[in-house]
Amino acid sequence: MADLGIFDPKNPVIHDAPSICQMDIPFHLCTLKQQELSAVAALLSLCFYPQDGWRSWFTPLLQMGIFHDLQSRYSVHRSPYTRLIGAQILRSTSSELIGTVEVSLKPLSPWSPFAPAVAYISNLAVVPPYRSQGVGKQLLLACEPIVRQWRQNHLYLHVLNDNTPAQRLYAKVGYQLTHPNARQASLIFAPSKRLLLSKSL
Ligand SMILES: CC(C)(COP(=O)(O)OP(=O)(O)OC[C@H]1O[C@@H](n2cnc3c(N)ncnc32)[C@H](O)[C@@H]1OP(=O)(O)O)[C@@H](O)C(=O)NCCC(=O)NCCS
Numbered sequence: 001m002a003d004l005g006i007f008d009p010k011n012p013v014i015h016d017a018p019s020i021c022q023m024d025i026p027f028h029l030c031t032l033k034q035q036e037l038s039a040v041a042a043l044l045s046l047c048f049y050p051q052d053g054w055r056s057w058f059t060p061l062l063q064m065g066i067f068h069d070l071q072s073r074y075s076v077h078r079s080p081y082t083r084l085i086g087a088q089i090l091r092s093t094s095s096e097l098i099g100t101v102e103v104s105l106k107p108l109s110p111w112s113p114f115a116p117a118v119a120y121i122s123n124l125a126v127v128p129p130y131r132s133q134g135v136g137k138q139l140l141l142a143c144e145p146i147v148r149q150w151r152q153n154h155l156y157l158h159v160l161n162d163n164t165p166a167q168r169l170y171a172k173v174g175y176q177l178t179h180p181n182a183r184q185a186s187l188i189f190a191p192s193k194r195l196l197l198s199k200s201l
Pocket residue numbers: 047048124125126127130131132133134135136137138158159160163164165166168169170172
């Protein structure tokens with residue numbers, strides 16, 4: 001995106017992150033625009049909510065909730081410290097969104113709105129057919145130059161204790177458990193607790 005000096009607005013490819021081609025079609029990383037939010041909401045509901053069984057009946061409702069939440073944050077008056085990055089496969093007449101990540105500056109806990117803001121990663125998701133091919137890793141790495149431009153030298157994120165694929169990816173990219181005792185405590189008291197990870201840049 002032009003205001004960051006990282007993306008070319010005409011050809012929205014991140015210049016200082018490698019353009020990767022481990023699958024048969026290359027994918028590109030770009031900041032997403034407001035008109036792409038419904039595709040992001042569809043991708044997030046596909047990745048985070050059940051797609052079959054009776055619980056899938058609620059998925060359209062959840063998708064609508066995600067869309068409205070994104071829309072409120074990415075409206076015209078959005079904070080300058082929030083970015084939604086997409087991984088796209090560009091075809092001759094269209095593009096397919098295959099992954100997203102969101103990075104923003106905000107307090108770590110919604111219950112402490114006056115706590116100092118930190119660089120925080122959320123909504124990392126890659127659609128199932130394109131997983132384990134490096135898309136998630138490149139989405140995470142793409143957040144780093146943005147955060148450096150915000151003059152932050154740490155990145156934070158939460159992951160569920162039982163989300164092994166995501167935890168492996170975060171470890172590979174250099175994230176560490178912020179409070180090493182949290183894992184034991186979460187295993188004893190709450191099997192599916194969120195863990196706080198961080199990476200220093
Ligand atoms: C977590 C997620 C984003 C990973 O995306 P991805 O594109 O598959 O990740 P990558 O291909 O970049 O993976 C990098 C590393 O993570 C690990 N990894 C990724 N998927 C894995 C899986 N299914 N099982 C085990 N390890 C996995 C591997 O160590 C991999 O290293 P490798 O390239 O040497 O195999 C994806 O699985 C997903 O969308 N999950 C559902 C949503 C979610 O849980 N988001 C995270 C919320 S905290």
